Amino acid sequence: MTDLLNAVLVIILVMNLFALGTSRINAVIRTVAIQGILLGIIPLLIHKHLTIPVAIMIIVAVVIKGTVIPTIMIRALRDAQIKREVEPLIGFLPSIILGAMATAFALLIAGQLPLASQHYGTLLVPTSIATVFVGFILLVTRYKAISQVIGYLVLENGIFIFSMLLVEAMPLIVEMGVMLDLFVGIFVTCIIINHINQAFSSMDTRHLVSLKE
Amino acid sequence: MLSVWMILTAIAVLGFSGLPVCLLSSRSVVGQRIATLLMFLGSIIGLGGIAVSFNEATTPTLCVPWFLPFGQFMVTIDAISILFLVPVFIVPVLGSIYGLRYWKQSEHQENGQRLAFFYGLLAGSMALVVIAHDAVLFLIAWEIMAIAAYFAATAEDDNPDVCRAGWIYLIATHVGTLCLIAMFALWRHATNSFALMPIVGIPAETAGTIFVLALIGFGFKAGIMPLHVWLPGAHANAPSHVSAVMSGVMLKMGVYGIIRMTALLPMPAVWWGGTLLILGAITGVAGIAFAIGQNDIKRMLAYSSIENIGIIIIGLGLALLGRSLNQPVWVVLGLGGSLLHVWNHSLFKSLLFFNAGAIIHAAHTRNIDQMGGLAKRMPLVMVLFVVGAVAICALPPLNGFASEWLIYNGLFNTLGFDGNAGFPAAAIAAVPLAMIGALAVACFIKMFGAVFLGSPRCESANHAHNQPLSMIMPMAVLAVGCIGIGLFPIIATVPLDKAVKIWASLPVQTVSITTAVPLGWIAKMGLAFVVLIGVIILVLKNLPRAKVVSRAGTWDCGYARPTARIQYTGSSFGQMLVSLFNFILWPKTDLPAIHKLFPSTARFKNIVPDTILDRLIVPLFRIAGRYLPMLRILQQGQTHFYVLYILIIVIILLICGSIGV
Numbered sequence: 001m002t003d004l005l006n007a008v009l010v011i012i013l014v015m016n017l018f019a020l021g022t023s024r025i026n027a028v029i030r031t032v033a034i035q036g037i038l039l040g041i042i043p044l045l046i047h048k049h050l051t052i053p054v055a056i057m058i059i060v061a062v063v064i065k066g067t068v069i070p071t072i073m074i075r076a077l078r079d080a081q082i083k084r085e086v087e088p089l090i091g092f093l094p095s096i097i098l099g100a101m102a103t104a105f106a107l108l109i110a111g112q113l114p115l116a117s118q119h120y121g122t123l124l125v126p127t128s129i130a131t132v133f134v135g136f137i138l139l140v141t142r143y144k145a146i147s148q149v150i151g152y153l154v155l156e157n158g159i160f161i162f163s164m165l166l167v168e169a170m171p172l173i174v175e176m177g178v179m180l181d182l183f184v185g186i187f188v189t190c191i192i193i194n195h196i197n198q199a200f201s202s203m204d205t206r207h208l209v210s211l212k213e
Numbered sequence: 214m215l216s217v218w219m220i221l222t223a224i225a226v227l228g229f230s231g232l233p234v235c236l237l238s239s240r241s242v243v244g245q246r247i248a249t250l251l252m253f254l255g256s257i258i259g260l261g262g263i264a265v266s267f268n269e270a271t272t273p274t275l276c277v278p279w280f281l282p283f284g285q286f287m288v289t290i291d292a293i294s295i296l297f298l299v300p301v302f303i304v305p306v307l308g309s310i311y312g313l314r315y316w317k318q319s320e321h322q323e324n325g326q327r328l329a330f331f332y333g334l335l336a337g338s339m340a341l342v343v344i345a346h347d348a349v350l351f352l353i354a355w356e357i358m359a360i361a362a363y364f365a366a367t368a369e370d371d372n373p374d375v376c377r378a379g380w381i382y383l384i385a386t387h388v389g390t391l392c393l394i395a396m397f398a399l400w401r402h403a404t405n406s407f408a409l410m411p412i413v414g415i416p417a418e419t420a421g422t423i424f425v426l427a428l429i430g431f432g433f434k435a436g437i438m439p440l441h442v443w444l445p446g447a448h449a450n451a452p453s454h455v456s457a458v459m460s461g462v463m464l465k466m467g468v469y470g471i472i473r474m475t476a477l478l479p480m481p482a483v484w485w486g487g488t489l490l491i492l493g494a495i496t497g498v499a500g501i502a503f504a505i506g507q508n509d510i511k512r513m514l515a516y517s518s519i520e521n522i523g524i525i526i527i528g529l530g531l532a533l534l535g536r537s538l539n540q541p542v543w544v545v546l547g548l549g550g551s552l553l554h555v556w557n558h559s560l561f562k563s564l565l566f567f568n569a570g571a572i573i574h575a576a577h578t579r580n581i582d583q584m585g586g587l588a589k590r591m592p593l594v595m596v597l598f599v600v601g602a603v604a605i606c607a608l609p610p611l612n613g614f615a616s617e618w619l620i621y622n623g624l625f626n627t628l629g630f631d632g633n634a635g636f637p638a639a640a641i642a643a644v645p646l647a648m649i650g651a652l653a654v655a656c657f658i659k660m661f662g663a664v665f666l667g668s669p670r671c672e673s674a675n676h677a678h679n680q681p682l683s684m685i686m687p688m689a690v691l692a693v694g695c696i697g698i699g700l701f702p703i704i705a706t707v708p709l710d711k712a713v714k715i716w717a718s719l720p721v722q723t724v725s726i727t728t729a730v731p732l733g734w735i736a737k738m739g740l741a742f743v744v745l746i747g748v749i750i751l752v753l754k755n756l757p758r759a760k761v762v763s764r765a766g767t768w769d770c771g772y773a774r775p776t777a778r779i780q781y782t783g784s785s786f787g788q789m790l791v792s793l794f795n796f797i798l799w800p801k802t803d804l805p806a807i808h809k810l811f812p813s814t815a816r817f818k819n820i821v822p823d824t825i826l827d828r829l830i831v832p833l834f835r836i837a838g839r840y841l842p843m844l845r846i847l848q849q850g851q852t853h854f855y856v857l858y859i860l861i862i863v864i865i866l867l868i869c870g871s872i873g874v
Contacts, residue, residue, distance in 0.1 A: 089853065105864075112871030129867070136860040140853045148852070205852055212850030 002121055005045040008038055009123040012161075013103055016134040019154060020095040025082065025146060029073050032153050036065025039160055046164060053172040060179055061160070069153065069186050076190035077146060080197040089141040102133035116165075124164055131158030145196065145203045149189050156182055216290055217275045219262030220344060223302065226255030228337025230309075231330030239322040245313060248329050252309045252336065259302040259340065266290050274346070284349025284407040288341075292711035293476065296552050297343040297469045300559035303694075304461045305336035307687035308454035311567050314683045315574060316452055321368075328368040328452065335361040335458060342466050348397040348407040355393065355466075359386040359434075362463055366451035378446030381826070385443035389433030396426035396474075411718070413479050420478045424485055427474040428492075435467025436519045437526060438496040442826040445503075448515035449579065453570025456511060460518040461563035465555050468525055472548075475529075476716040481537045486639075489530030494645035497523025501652040502794040505659060505787045506821030509579045510569045513660055514562065517605065520649055521558045525551045527642050528620045531627070534639055536717050541724050542633075544717045546623030549709045549726045554616035556705065557698060561604040561613060564691035568598045571684055572664060575677035581663040582782045583674065588665035590677040593685055595665050600692040602657040604699065607650050610739030612698035615732075621646065622730050655790055663783030670777045700739045703732045784819060791821060799824055 015035045019028050040062035043054050088095065106129035115125060135155025139148055160178075163170060197203055230251035237244035266273055276287040290298075309332065318325040338361055341354035363386070367379035400423060401407055403415045429440065436444040444464075448456045475481060500519030507513045528551025535543025571594050576584050588595045604611035624643040629635020669675040679685075698705055706726045713719070713726075726732065791800055798821050805815030822828070847858075 109867050109871050132863075133860070136856060136863070139856040140860065143853075208852060209850040212848065 005042065006123045008042060008045065009127040009161075012038055012127055012157075013123075013130055016103070016131055016154065017096050017099050019150070020099040020134060020137065021092050023088075023092060025077060025144070025150070026074065028147070028150050029070050029077070032150055032157070033066050033070035035154075035157055036069070037062050039065065039157055042161070042164055057172060057175050060176065064179055064183050065153075065157075068183065072187055072190050073146065073149065076193050079194050080146070080203065082144065082146070082203065088143065088147075095137060095141060098137055099130075099134050102137065103130040106130035106133060124161060128158050128161035128164075131155075131161060134158070143204050143206055145189070145193050145205055148205065149186060149193075153182075153186065214269075214273055214275070216262045216266035216269060217273045217288060217344075219258050219265060220290060220298070220340065221275075221288070223255045223259030223262060224337045224340045226251055226258065226337075227305070227340065228334050230255060230333035230336075231326075232333075234318065234329035235326045239326055240319055242313075242318045245318040245325070245329060248333065249306075249309045249313055252306045252333065255337075256302040256306040259298065262290075263295050263298055263302070266295065281349060284347045286350055287347040287408060288344040288350070289346040290344055292708060292715050293469070293472060294343045296555070296708055296712050297465060298340060300462045300465065300556065301336060301340045301343065304559055304563045304691075305332070305339075305458050307563065307690060308332070308458050308567075311457075311570070311684050311687045312452070312454045314681050315454060315570055316368075324368040324370075328365055328455070331361045331364040332455065332458070335365055335455075335463070339462055339466055343469060346409045348400060348409060351409065352390070352393065352397065356390060358463065358466065359383075359390065362386075362455075362459055365455045366447050366459065368452055368455070369450070372450070374446075375450040378443075378450040382443040382447040385433050385440070389430045389440070392426050392430030392433075393470075396423055396430055399423055399426065409473070409477060411477050411479070415479070417482065420480075421482060421485075423474065424478060424481070427471060428488070431467040431470035431474075432492075433467070434470070435464050435522050435526075436496075437467075437492055437522060438499050438519065439825045441496070441500070441519050442823065442830055444519060445507075445512045445515040445823060446826075448518070448566075449509055449511040453511070453566050453573065456515070456570075457563040457566035460515065460566060461559040464518060464522060465559060468522065468529075468551075468555060471526075472529065472552075472716065475533060481533045483534065483537050486530045486532075486534030486537060489526050489533060490639060490642045491530075493523045493526030493528075493530055494642055495523070496520070496526060497649040498645050498652070499797055501649055501656055502790070502798060503821065503823065505652065505656045506791045506794075506798050506800060508582050508784060508820075510572065510581050510584075510660065510664065511566070511579055513581075513656065514565055514569055517565075517653065517656065518558070518562055520653065521554065521562065521605070524617060524620065524646065524649060525554050525558070527551075527646060528554065528616075528623070531620065531623045531639060531642070532713075532717070534627070534636060535623075538634070538636060540626075540633070541717070541719055542626050542729050543623050544719065545710075545713050545724050545726055545729050546619050546626065548713045548716055549706075550616050550619030550623060552709055552712055553619060553698075553702065553705055554613075557604065557612040557616050557695070560691050560694045560698070561601045561611075564597065564601040564688050564695065565605065567684070567688045567691070568594060568601060571680045571688075572677075574680065574684075575674075576671070577673040578671065581660060582784055583671040584664045584669070585667040585674060585777065585780060586665070586669040587674065587677055590669075590674075591679050593679055594688075597685070597688045597692050598661065598665070600695055602661060604695040606654045606657055608654070609735075610696075610699050610742045612695045612702070615699055615702035615735060617646065617650065618735070619726065619730065652790070655787075659783045659786045662781075662786060667780045668777045670780065670782075700743070701736050703727065703736065706732065797824060799828065 012035055015031050015038075019031050022028055022031075040058050043058055044050070047054060090098070103126075107126045110126035110129060113125065132155055135151050135153075135158055138151030138154055142148055142151060156178075163175070163178075193203060200207070230248045233247040233251070234244035272289055272291045274287070274289040276285060279286045312332070316325060316328060318329075321328070335358060338354050338358040342351065342358055345351040345354050363379055363383050366382065367375050369375045370379065397407070399419065403419050403423070404410075404412050428437075432440045433443075448460055451459060475485070497520050500516050500521075500523055504513045504516035504520065507516060528547045531547030532544045532551065533547075535541065535547055571591070572584065572587065573579055575591060576587070578584065600611065604613045607613040607617040621643060624640050624646065626633075627636045627639040629637070669677075710725045710727075791798055800819060800821045803816065803818040805812070805817055807815070849855075
């Protein structure tokens with residue numbers, strides 16, 4: 001079981017790097033969607049017997065992350081008529097190298113953290129930290145608002161992985177609340193992106209500098 | 214309980230006495246008269262309340278819960294409060310009467326209303342500070358006092374000097390309040406309550422920290438060196454009656470704070486008293502040395518206030534030392550002298566500030582080197598000035614002598630007579646105290662000589678004339694107070710003894726001021742001295758002398774047209790002392806370089822800036838102003854950077870967590 005879990009987690013890590021390295025926003029969204037579905041499977045692999053709350057959580061996570069959010073985002077993308085991130089802050093190859101370094105750092109750090117004994121064998125914690133880092137890197141290096149939404153989504157995925165450690169301790173309602181927040185956040189952002197694009201014919205967040213005092 | 218209600222009523226009446234001025238037209242003087250009348254009423258009620266409280270068996274306390282989530286409305290009128298209430302109910306009302314002519318509403322339409330309102334608020338809040346027995350209530354009253362003083366002192370805020378002095382005051386007072394908030398937080402932590410009640414059994418380190426925070430926080434208000442930076446500017450630029458209240462009463466609130474907190478803390482350590490003795494000596498000597506270096510009459514008086522605070526602090530240090538070494542006589546003489554000096558200083562310093570106001574009103578300048586010859590033009594003002602100056606120089610038979618004499622006696626007692634244990638190091642403080650006295654005499658001779666003697670150095674001083682009765686009367690009342698306490702200090706000993714006993718929690722039947730020193734002798738010698746002076750004056754008056762005064766040019770080195778400006782100035786008089794204290798005063802002198810036989814017109818300038826403010830704090834602020842804006846680079850305006858900051862912090866936290874810091 002642990003081997004299978006670790007295999008899934010390694011796939012997630014590779015997907016992180018892919019998300020960093022591609023310029024096509026469509027492809028990044030699909031990657032993150034598949035990542036979301038994989039995340040939905042993880043609870044199945046951790047818990048021997050399936051309880052109803054866990055089952056509900058899995059279904060909701062897969063539906064929202066795997067289908068609803070990608071659909072909204074791809075539609076926003078189509079309305080705004082953009083296909084690729086043209087000029088990231090740092091190039092795509094450096095992004096991948098940075099992501100790889102972050103992953104290595106996460107693996108290094110995770111060994112040092114004071115964890116419960118049953119979590120030592122798995123890659124859960126390092127994957128979670130690495131995914132959070134990748135989310136941050138996406139947020140910092142991409143200028144298009146939609147890419148930042150993706151960064152935020154990846155960040156949330158990282159946190160979601162971490163919450164797998166606590167799935168028994170955390171009430172269902174909290175998980176559902178997080179899911180709802182995520183959904184609403186991205187829903188609203190995508191609508192706003194559309195409107196911003198119509199009003200200013202640009203989605204470059206660098207123009208926000210003019211708000212500085 | 215009656216006394217509490219009377220004093221609370223007095224506070225309300227004083228605090229809102231300025232409202233009628235604000236409600237009436239800015240040209241009308243009626244509002245100002247009503248305000249003065251209200252202040253008078255409030256003060257009478259307050260003094261009545263004090264009188265009533267003497268007859269009440271228990272210490273009157275009022276304690277009601279209030280709407281705030283912490284603290285409570287708790288006021289107590291104990292002997293220490295009473296001692297500080299008396300000046301609050303005497304000086305501001307006299308200032309208000311003085312202000313009727315000095316700051317006539319019809320002549321100061323643009324700021325008279327604001328001044329009247331905050332003047333009353335200042336008086337009321339000071340009374341509340343003194344009776345508040347809850348840390349939260351205390352801080353509220355303290356802050357109202359600080360703000361009211363700011364607005365009252367910066368009445369002429371169209372003048373850039375006034376604005377600058379106001380800003381410095383505002384910054385200094387708030388740094389002090391910050392320390393007080395920290396102190397009361399620590400107090401809450403140590404006692405589990407905001408009530409200001411004596412505590413026992415807290416760790417010595419906590420008590421020491423509270424003491425140091427109180428010393429810094431209240432030291433800013435009292436003007437202990439080097440925390441005095443706001444004081445000279447604010448006093449010099451405020452209207453004179455506001456200066457009188459600030460110097461005579463508000464500085465004492467800082468002293469009150471230190472006295473109150475040391476009363477509440479158990480068993481002071483020896484270093485507390487030692488610190489106060491050293492600080493007091495530095496404050497006193499440096500204060501009067503700076504005073505000698507000034508040319509502005511009100512700045513001189515302000516620095517002289519710092520000097521007097523130094524004397525008060527020396528007395529308090531001696532009392533603390535007496536408490537930690539269990540020597541009741543030191544406590545009684547040190548604190549007794551210190552508290553008596555609080556009263557005395559509020560009398561003679563207010564008198565001198567009123568006086569300075571009258572002089573400035575007549576001469577239209579604050580620079581004493583432009584005055585001169587006012588003795589013939591304002592004889593009444595001169596006589597009152599002499600009373601104030603003699604009192605402040607601690608010369609018998611006036612009141613300054615009485616309080617300093619108590620402190621001297623206490624300091625000599627630390628040598629250990631009659632088999633008592635001593636602490637001779639403390640007696641060294643008598644040396645700076647004596648120096649302070651001598652320098653004060655020099656300072657006030659300089660002031661008197663430059664202002665009143667000689668002939669006028671500028672045109673406006675030439676046209677000076679005596680001031681109206683409503684300005685003279687408050688001074689006369691204060692002068693009578695100075696003489697009264699000077700001749701009969703015994704009348705002040707009853708409240709002083711009570712306060713000292715509360716402060717040190719001494720049993721009632723131990724020592725009192727009257728048993729520790731022969732106060733009766735002061736009265737006898739003082740009266741003899743007065744009689745002697747009277748006789749000398751009579752004899753001199755009746756001596757036969759030429760009735761016709763002839764005027765002729767002096768021996769003039771061949772220069773036939775001397776002007777009044779050739780006269781010996783105050784600066785020349787102070788020059789020798791200023792150069793003696795070069796190492797703390799650092800005077801700035803612009804000497805003209807003379808190259809030719811017939812040099813052209815040249816200027817000479819000699820000023821004594823405040824060493825701490827102008828050479829330390831202002832440059833520091835300037836450096837901060839130059840380099841701190843570099844931090845704005847952090848504010849890029851791009852969300853990416855802000856996210857990056859979060860990422861950096863996360864990584865740092867992770868690293869810290871993993872290496873187990």
